[in-house]
Amino acid sequence: MRDLRIVFMGTPDFAVATLEALIKAKFNVVGVVTAPDKPAGRGQKIQQSPVKKYALNNNLLILQPSNLKSEEFIANLKNLNANLHIIVAFRMLPKEVWKLPEYGTFNLHASLLPNYRGAAPINWAIINGESKTGVTTFFIDEKIDTGNIILQKEVSIEDDETLGELHDKLMEIGSKLVVKTVQQIEKGTITTIEQAEIEEKSAPKIYNETCKINWNDTLTNTYNLIRGLNPYPAAWTTLINNGEKIKVKIYNVKKESAQHQYKTGTVITSKNDLKIAVTNGYIFIESLQLAGKKRMDSKSLLNGFQFQENAFMQ
Numbered sequence: 001m002r003d004l005r006i007v008f009m010g011t012p013d014f015a016v017a018t019l020e021a022l023i024k025a026k027f028n029v030v031g032v033v034t035a036p037d038k039p040a041g042r043g044q045k046i047q048q049s050p051v052k053k054y055a056l057n058n059n060l061l062i063l064q065p066s067n068l069k070s071e072e073f074i075a076n077l078k079n080l081n082a083n084l085h086i087i088v089a090f091r092m093l094p095k096e097v098w099k100l101p102e103y104g105t106f107n108l109h110a111s112l113l114p115n116y117r118g119a120a121p122i123n124w125a126i127i128n129g130e131s132k133t134g135v136t137t138f139f140i141d142e143k144i145d146t147g148n149i150i151l152q153k154e155v156s157i158e159d160d161e162t163l164g165e166l167h168d169k170l171m172e173i174g175s176k177l178v179v180k181t182v183q184q185i186e187k188g189t190i191t192t193i194e195q196a197e198i199e200e201k202s203a204p205k206i207y208n209e210t211c212k213i214n215w216n217d218t219l220t221n222t223y224n225l226i227r228g229l230n231p232y233p234a235a236w237t238t239l240i241n242n243g244e245k246i247k248v249k250i251y252n253v254k255k256e257s258a259q260h261q262y263k264t265g266t267v268i269t270s271k272n273d274l275k276i277a278v279t280n281g282y283i284f285i286e287s288l289q290l291a292g293k294k295r296m297d298s299k300s301l302l303n304g305f306q307f308q309e310n311a312f313m314q
Contacts, residue, residue, distance in 0.1 A: 002103070002186050007082040009033040011049045014171050015088040018108060019054055021175035022086070027182060031061045031080045033090070069094050084185060086178060087140065098140045103185055105140045108178050110170045111203065112136060112152055114195045117145035118203035122167050125157060126228030128201065129220065132156050133166070135174040137181040139192065148192035150181050162230040162252070206233060213237040213250070215265035215313055219281035223255040226283070234289070239267070241311040248313070251295065252286040267311040274298040276313050 006029045008019050022029055032055040040047040048056075055062050061080070065073035074096060085098065085105035098105035111121035112134040118124075125133040134154040141147040153173055157166060184190040206229070213222060213235050226235040234249040262268065262277035269275075275282040289295040290305075 002083075002188060004028060004084050004103070004182065004186055005030045005080070005082045006084050006086060006182070007031045007033060007077065007080055007101070008051075008086050008088075009090040009093075010051045010088040011035045012089050013050045014110070014167065014174075015090070016050045016054045017171045018086070018088045018175040018178045019051060021179050022182065023058060025179050025182075027179075029060060030082055031063060031077075033063045033065070033077075035091075036064045036066050068097055084182070086182070088174070088178070092144060093140060095142065106137050106150060106181060106185075107140050107145075107147070108174050109136045109138065109145055110167075110174060112154060113138060113145060113149060114198070115201045116203040119205040121203040122170060123163055123206055123228050124201070124203040126161065126163055126166060127224050129224045130157055133170070135170055135177050137177055138195070146195055148194055150184070150190060150192055151177055153177050160227070160254075162227045164231045208233075208236075211235050213313070215276065215278055217278070219255055219257060219278050219283070222278050222283055223253060226250055226253050237313045239290075239311065240314055241267075242308045245314075247291040249289040249295075250285055251288060254284040254286065255281060256284065257281045263312070265313045267307055267313060269302060269307050271302070272299055274302060274307075 004027060006022065006027055008022065008029050010019065011034050019032065032051060034049045034051040034055070037046050037048050039045060052062060052064070063073065063076055067073065068091065077097065077100060083102040085101050087093065087105060087107040093105065109121065111125065113136040116124055132154055134152055136152045137150040139147040139150065155170060155173055211229050211233055213225060215222065229235045230251045234251060236247060236249045239246040239248050258281050260277060264278050266277040268277060273284060275284045285298050287295060287297050288301065
């Protein structure tokens with residue numbers, strides 16, 4: 001059995017589950033690298049990353065470099081004498097960092113590589129209407145998400161599953177896969193598979209324009225886009241109501257196939273329902289957020305907001 005000394009690198013909640021799993025499995029985590037504290041929210045208060053908060057609560061040594069190539073950071077990293085680096089939802093590492101440990105640096109990625117390499121694999125799997133995805137551990141190399149695969153676990157995607165729900169599912173399954181990977185490295189029994197050069201589907205970063213709903217798209221594509229961005233950063237549209245333009249973020253929705261004569265984007269309301277006409281059906285909005293307002297369910301909005309007869313989404 002190898003005597004492992006692990007440095008863990010990660011920032012968001014997705015990474016916390018893995019760090020916690022490593023600690024519970026009694027692995028020797030000698031240091032945690034996470035993003036620097038930064039202002040966030042309306043008050044611009046200084047916020048610590050979820051990984052830092054967990055590390056503080058568990059008395060783990062923390063490094064927060066702003067520059068991963070700085071001599072000071074590299075020196076501090078070397079002083080930890082780690083022989084394995086584990087990366088979950090962190091920045092791209094320079095070669096002098098990932099080459100450092102004796103047993104390598106491996107990453108957890110939330111897809112079945114080589115598909116969905118990139119920054120937003122969970123979003124794009126849902127947006128593209130996939131019925132399955134998964135998690136992969138792989139050794140880091142010079143390119144992004146291209147290194148040799150260690151382990152993979154396939155996960156089904158339910159027809160109505162949202163980004164938030166799939167994120168949490170993959171977070172738990174991924175944390176277990178990392179522990180299994182470390183156990184194999186510890187025993188020296190690890191085997192890897194070279195990735196195929198070609199990726200059929202990619203997962204680029206999500207931008208504001210990516211999130212804009214095209215009501216002229218198909219019922220299924222519109223539905224998948226909205227659930228693939230729920231709860232963050234959320235699909236958005238512009239409500240035109242009595243000549244006023246209001247930006248609206250849309251969260252929980254249902255879809256219904258139906259033939260109708262409405263123009264796409266038309267807003268149709270009743271006492272309990274808010275639905276938007278699309279090609280061959282309707283998108284029923286269950287929760288949403290108007291600009292400057294809090295997120296609310298549609299029934300609450302309908303009780304206090306007046307939609308004009310000619311209201312539409314653009």
